[in-house]
Amino acid sequence: MTAITDYEVRAADGGPATLDTWRGKVLLIVNTASKCGFTPQYEGLETLHRDLGERGFEVLAFPCNQFGAQEPGDAAEIANFCTxxxxxxxxxxxxxxVNGPEADPLFERLKADAPGVLGSRAIKWNFTKFLVDRQGRVVRRYAPTTKPEDIERDIVKLL
Structure with missing residues (x-):
């Protein structure tokens, strides 16, 4: 089975990127949005990134505009907002x-490996989070309501 780190994605500038850069790290992959009620979770995600990064942890954010058009900006606007x-x-x-016929293959894989409530594959909203171990296997899916700080214990177990 292909590891999550074998997937190719698009960098913020639209060019190709590979998740191989993060091979061997624990990852938290999140679909994000700048104008969502959960947007303040960026702060908690950044805290996890800074506190656990030296131990081999990384947050990877993938903006998505499929839920209430809450990510309307282009790449430059999104980057500016986040920074x-x-x-x-x-x-x-x-x-x-992350859903539908144009869903990114990475998210298709994440949803298949860690279905939601009652086995649902669809992502219900922004800030759905997927925890991936050092071998590139999806360990768990977290609802948008799950705060980043509530995931820290699970991350530390994998480090």
Whole structure:
């Protein structure tokens, strides 16, 4: 089975990027949005990134505009917002779809490996989070309502 780190994604500038850069790290992959009620979670995600990064942890953010059009900006606007508002230093990739016929293959895999409530594959809202171990296996899916600080214990177990 292919590891999550074998997937190719699009960098914020739209160019190709590979998750291989983070091979061997514990990852928290999140679909994000700048104008969502959960947007303040950027602060908690950044805290996790800064506190646990040296131990081999990384947050990877994938902006998505599929839920209430809450990520309307282009890549430059998203990057500017993340940097100026939350001092985000973790990678923020190109805007993607996480559901439907244009869903990014990475998120198709994440949803298949860690279904939601009652086995649902669809992502219900922004800030759904997927925890991936050092071998590139999806360990767990977290609801948008789950705060980043509530995931820290699970992350530390994998480090």
């Amino acid at each position: 100026l508002t939350y001092d985000v230093t973790f990678p923020v990739f190109a805007k993607i779809d």
